Amino acid sequence: MKGLFFSGLCLLSLPAFSENYLPLPSPPVSAEAHDYKKQNIDQLTENGDDEELVRLSGQIIKKLKCSIYLFRDKTGEIQIQIKNDDIPKKGLLFRSPTIIKGEVMRDPNKPIMVEADKILYVF
Secondary structure (H helix, E strand, O other): OHHHHHHHHHHHHHHHHHOOOOOOOOOOOOHHHOOOEEOOHHHHHHHOOOOOEEEEEEEEEEEEEOOEEEEEEOOEEEEEEOOHHHOOOOOOOOOOEEEEEEEEEOOOOOOOEEEEEEEEEOO
């Protein structure tokens, strides 16, 4: 009986001792925490600002070179840069309904492009 009382007392006192420990680290900031503005490709090519966060709905059509892919929606086509780390575990599903969340890359000497942060498939 004394053992049961003593173990219960120890369990009740644990929170008092744990207050002096460092707090748990906060979770890393993900791409989901940012505000991605929904646009179509036509709007993006006309009004897209460099480093603007955008969300595009359409399809990945084909691979153009190394990490550059052609993306199409109802209004046009644009090049998307997808780093190997950002490719979903299932791989890239060409011609499937896809949402790309990314950042506009506007360079005066190159066509406008979007660097993908997140690729989501819509089924």
